[in-house]
Amino acid sequence: MQQNQIDIERLREDLKQECLGAYFVGGFGGALMENLSLEKASPEELLEIAQKRGIDIYKYQLLI
Numbered sequence: 001m002q003q004n005q006i007d008i009e010r011l012r013e014d015l016k017q018e019c020l021g022a023y024f025v026g027g028f029g030g031a032l033m034e035n036l037s038l039e040k041a042s043p044e045e046l047l048e049i050a051q052k053r054g055i056d057i058y059k060y061q062l063l064i
Contacts, residue, residue, distance in 0.1 A: 007060045008043045011050060018053075 016038050041049065050057050 005062055006043075006047065006057060007062055008046060011046055011055075011057070011060045012038055012041070014055075015046065015049060015053075 019038065038046070038049070047057060
């Protein structure tokens with residue numbers, strides 16, 4: 001799948017929300033640091049992180 005077909009900013013926000021949930025609900029402090037790194041992550045890095053977490057990137061596919 002081409003990167004320009006993925007809503008990268010929506011993916012970034014969902015990844016950040018997942019990290020914040022782990023921090024606030026689970027008390028996992030590392031999630032807060034990971035949240036900050038997601039801000040600066042490139043589209044390629046975001047896709048890699050999503051795939052490692054088992055997130056279905058196809059739900060972020062833009063319908064063109």
